[in-house]
Structure formats: structure tokens, C-alpha cells
Amino acid sequence: MASGYLVRQGDRCDTVSVLLDGYCYGQKDDGEGNCQIVSLAISGDVIGLEHLYLLTTDHNVRALTTVDVAMIPLSAVQQLSASRPAIAHALGIHQAINHAIAREWIVNIGARDGLRRVAHFLCEFAVRCDAWRSDTAAGYELPMSQEQIGQATGLTAVHVNRMLKTLHAAGLIERSWRNVVFSNWEGLRDVACFSSDYLHPGRQVPAPGYRTV
Amino acid sequence: MASGYLVRQGDRCDTVSVLLDGYCYGQKDDGEGNCQIVSLAISGDVIGLEHLYLLTTDHNVRALTTVDVAMIPLSAVQQLSASRPAIAHALGIHQAINHAIAREWIVNIGARDGLRRVAHFLCEFAVRCDAWRSDTAAGYELPMSQEQIGQATGLTAVHVNRMLKTLHAAGLIERSWRNVVFSNWEGLRDVACFSSDYLHPGRQVPAPGYRTV
DNA sequence: TTGTTAGACTTACATAGGTTAAGCAGACTT
DNA sequence: AAGTCTGCTTAACCTATGTAAGTCTAACAA
Known part of the structure; x- marks a missing residue:
């Protein structure tokens, strides 16, 4: 649906998004105008899980294609996690895998x-x-x-x-x-x-x- | 206390460690003998939080110095997290920050x-x-x-x-x-x-x- | 039709960083 | 004290990758 920025570096974020259709990417500025893409999100991915823990975002999230996104208020995610531990756990798994992908990107860029x-x-x-x-x-x-x-x-x-x-x-x-x-x-x-x-x-x-x- | 490997790539891990003293680093093989360091842990850091979610480890953790480590069984961490939500939340924050650091490393290596x-x-x-x-x-x-x-x-x-x-x-x-x-x-x-x-x-x-x- | 734009593609050239090799200092063994 | 090790340092050389500049095509607008 939307196109362009979903989240901006430095934003105070109070939503977690589910990417229903399309592709997004995470992007960070190096401080001198160069942009580095730090992650990729595909249909079904959850975007902004770190908003559950950190007040501001340290990277931009942008749409790569036309996308269809469900934005869920942070409080709703918090309530859901509290009442349904299995869901909290699933979000944790998702986040851990994203972190593992980031590690592999470090290897890819740094060693190959x-x-x-x-x-x-x-x-x-x-x-x-x-x-x-x-x-x-x-x-x-x-x-x-x-x-x-x-x-x-x-x-x-x-x-x-x-x-x-x-x-x-x-x-x-x-x-x-x-x-x-x-x-x-x-x-x-x-x-x-x-x-x-x-x-x-x-x-x-x-x-x-x-x-x- | 220990020196050398704390965790090995591919291990099934059932402990979470707290680094009480010293320095550790996370390391991954690129598949051709090159090693890339993907993270650094300093005194006070928690190592292996992803073990709460993933069955096997995708990277080595090695001591950089003589270290003093408290290894906590996974089940104990799970019980603690369940009974004390504030602790679970603190662990989430720690993990989110580590993830943010990984993103910055991608920028550092990829763009500078x-x-x-x-x-x-x-x-x-x-x-x-x-x-x-x-x-x-x-x-x-x-x-x-x-x-x-x-x-x-x-x-x-x-x-x-x-x-x-x-x-x-x-x-x-x-x-x-x-x-x-x-x-x-x-x-x-x-x-x-x-x-x-x-x-x-x-x-x-x-x-x-x-x-x- | 003409213009404009974005992105793929290519070439020629420049350079940051890799490779190899060697010398040296401190720590540890015997 | 001689030998061995690891890590720091430097130099000479080489290459993977960046830079600059241009062509070509498809899509789109006026």
C-alpha cells in the first residue's frame, strides 16, 4: 500500500509492523552520505520488533516495492505477548533469526x-x-x-x-x-x-x- | 577462569552465560578458512541469549582474555523470565542492543x-x-x-x-x-x-x- | 513526436588495500 | 644463553575494486 519510508532513523516508534506483501529493507547512514543496507524483509516478516525494547530506532526501514503492511500499536503487541506467552516466544525466535542473519551479513561483507x-x-x-x-x-x-x-x-x-x-x-x-x-x-x-x-x-x-x- | 571456546558453531546449547570479568568475541567461519569476528562481549554482558530461542548456535564464542563466566542452565533462565517479567524484559533490551551493534558493524565494514x-x-x-x-x-x-x-x-x-x-x-x-x-x-x-x-x-x-x- | 528519466551495461583508468617477505622485540622453554 | 614463539612493524609489489564517463534501452510525460 504505502511506498517510501516505514520508519526513520531516530524516530520514536510505537508500532510493530507485519509485512503482508512486498519487500522492505533496513538502511543506515554511515555519517558521510553513504547508505548501507543492513537487512531485508520479505512477505510474512515482522518489522520493528526492537521497538518493544528500544525507544528510538537506529535505522530506516524503506519499501523496496509496493507493500502491504499491518501496523500494530506497541501496546497491543505488549498485551498479546503478556497474555499469550507462546506468541511472545515466537516473536523472540523471529528476532533471534534476524540477528543471526545480521551476523552472517557481517561475515559476507567482511570476509568474502x-x-x-x-x-x-x-x-x-x-x-x-x-x-x-x-x-x-x-x-x-x-x-x-x-x-x-x-x-x-x-x-x-x-x-x-x-x-x-x-x-x-x-x-x-x-x-x-x-x-x-x-x-x-x-x-x-x-x-x-x-x-x-x-x-x-x-x-x-x-x-x-x-x-x- | 576458562580460556578458549565457550560455545562452538553448531553446538546444541542449553546454557546462557554472564561474563563477569574479561572479554569474549563471537566468530564465524566464512566456509573457506577465513574467520570473521562478529561481536564483542565485555564484563557484564550476557552471552548466548539466543539459546532461549534457537536450538543450535551459528557462531563460536571465544575468550579474548582470561575470563570469569557464570553459566546458567537454560531452564533456570526460562523459569526466571516467566516468574519475573521485568527480567525477561531486561534480557530483551540487552539482545536488542546487541542486534543494533551488529547492524552498525555491517555499516562499518560495508560503507567505511x-x-x-x-x-x-x-x-x-x-x-x-x-x-x-x-x-x-x-x-x-x-x-x-x-x-x-x-x-x-x-x-x-x-x-x-x-x-x-x-x-x-x-x-x-x-x-x-x-x-x-x-x-x-x-x-x-x-x-x-x-x-x-x-x-x-x-x-x-x-x-x-x-x-x- | 520529442524529451526526460532510471537503470543496465561497458570501458579506461586510478587507488585502497591485499600479499609476501623480512626484521625485530618481548615472553617463554630448555 | 640459546632457541622458539607470537605479534608488531615496515617495504615492495600486485590486484580487486572504485571512479568517471559514456552508451543504450524501456518507460513515461508533454
Whole structure:
């Protein structure tokens, strides 16, 4: 529905949002005009869980596409969490996974070279969207400009373009406009050293039995 | 007390630790032998809060110095959180701040050049340790080798050395061995574009009134 | 039709930072 | 005291990535 900023750095925030449809990204200024993308949110993600704990936001949240968002007053989330511990626990899991993704981004930007960085970024996006399961020929749409991919990976748009071309030349991906097809998923995953462990798929800690009886 | 690993990547973890004394760091492998430092813990920090939510760990936690750690069984933390909502809330705040620090590290590594990266790292460490308040002449001890600073900032040890020398030449810091003195705190902060906002000092969201009566 | 814009794509060139190698100092062993 | 280690330091060289500038296309507006 909305487009543009959902949250602004420095804001006092009193809502938690659920992204019903579309894509958003978190962004921080480095203090000299450069912007770094620090997170990505896809349909179903909860945005701004930290508002439950921190009075002001330290980063912007912006829409990448047209989005559909449910904004829930903080007090409602607090009441819900208090009365339904299982929901509080689920929010905690969500937050912990987002934190794990941030750690992996630090590794990606800090330790990998350009090619592996872009490859890893593509892998993560695909797995998070479940796109890699679907018909490979169909591919998926990456709703970001090369400039934005650069801001997420700590590279310039020019270099992102080079790396995408290299991945294509290596027969790992096919592309047209923003559509990406994995011609060789295994190969791409190997280049990126991608493992989905940090996304913590599968089981998490079950909600402890709060004996309120 | 202990030295070496506190937690290993892939472990099933059933304790939460409180770092009573010393320094620890979080570390992840990039899949090709390079190690990236993804977090730092100082005295008073709680380590492994994500174990409340995730069954396995996605990163190592290692001691940087001799450390004194209290390891608390997960079940005890769960019980404490259930019976004392204010404590659960405090843990949430702690976790949210750690997440905010991770975001800032992404910005630091992804958007800043070597000099500003190292400067920012020094600023963050100093502020987190409160060292910048104390007698500037005394300085503080940074318990990391230049190799480790490099792993935290995404640079090589050689380049960290160059940057430290440059910061010294600019009259911003003095050093001898691992002792760092801020000869010009304002100057260093400006170079780094450091603002402590992301550490969320001061007030956070007060614990909501859980009416259990 | 013409203009305007945003983004993909390319080339030529510049440089920050990586690599390798070596010297040196302090701490620890034997 | 000789040997070994780790970490700091410096220098020479190299390359991955950034910078600047331009072309091309698609979409859109007047």
C-alpha cells in the first residue's frame, strides 16, 4: 500500500509492523552520505520488533516495492505477548533469526570477495523466498537495482554488474532485467559457501511451559 | 577462569552465560578458512541469549582474555523470565542492543574505508568500556592483536597497522603495545563519524505492567 | 513526436588495500 | 644463553575494486 519510508532513523516508534506483501529493507547512514543496507524483509516478516525494547530506532526501514503492511500499536503487541506467552516466544525466535542473519551479513561483507559476496546474497534471498524450490526455469524476481545490491553487499553498482556477468559466464545463473534463474544451484551455493544453517530452518526451542494455572 | 571456546558453531546449547570479568568475541567461519569476528562481549554482558530461542548456535564464542563466566542452565533462565517479567524484559533490551551493534558493524565494514573503520572500532570499544570518561592520559588496554582487529573490521593485520599509524600521525591516538590513549577524542570521533546512538544509552522501553494480580 | 528519466551495461583508468617477505622485540622453554 | 614463539612493524609489489564517463534501452510525460 504505502511506498517510501516505514520508519526513520531516530524516530520514536510505537508500532510493530507485519509485512503482508512486498519487500522492505533496513538502511543506515554511515555519517558521510553513504547508505548501507543492513537487512531485508520479505512477505510474512515482522518489522520493528526492537521497538518493544528500544525507544528510538537506529535505522530506516524503506519499501523496496509496493507493500502491504499491518501496523500494530506497541501496546497491543505488549498485551498479546503478556497474555499469550507462546506468541511472545515466537516473536523472540523471529528476532533471534534476524540477528543471526545480521551476523552472517557481517561475515559476507567482511570476509568474502565480491564474487562470493554477490553469490551469497543471491542464495540467501532465494532460500528466504523459497524460490529455489520452484521451477528453476521460471526463476524469480529480485526486486532490487544493482545499485541497491551494491549497498547491501558493500560493493559499487559497477562491480555488482561485473560479478553478475562473471556468475553468468560461469554458467551459474541466467538473467534478464531483474529476473534471476539458477542454472546451477549447487555450483552457486559452492561459490558462495552458502549454508542455510544460520537461517535456522526447522525446529527451534519450544515455548517453555509457563505454568499459570 | 576458562580460556578458549565457550560455545562452538553448531553446538546444541542449553546454557546462557554472564561474563563477569574479561572479554569474549563471537566468530564465524566464512566456509573457506577465513574467520570473521562478529561481536564483542565485555564484563557484564550476557552471552548466548539466543539459546532461549534457537536450538543450535551459528557462531563460536571465544575468550579474548582470561575470563570469569557464570553459566546458567537454560531452564533456570526460562523459569526466571516467566516468574519475573521485568527480567525477561531486561534480557530483551540487552539482545536488542546487541542486534543494533551488529547492524552498525555491517555499516562499518560495508560503507567505511579502512581508516574510518578502525577509528570507529576504537570508539565503540572505548564507549562500551566507558574508557573515554576516565583519565585520557591513562588510556585503556585493547585486549586484541592487530590480527584480531583486522578480523573484526574486515581488514588485514598489515593494513590495521597502517591505519593505526595514520591515526597516530594525525595526532588522534597514542599507543604503546596494546595500550591506547585518545589524545584527541573529538577528532577521532569525527573521523569515524561515531555516534553512540546505536548503543542506545539512557532510557529504554519500560517493562510493561504485566497485571498478574 | 520529442524529451526526460532510471537503470543496465561497458570501458579506461586510478587507488585502497591485499600479499609476501623480512626484521625485530618481548615472553617463554630448555 | 640459546632457541622458539607470537605479534608488531615496515617495504615492495600486485590486484580487486572504485571512479568517471559514456552508451543504450524501456518507460513515461508533454
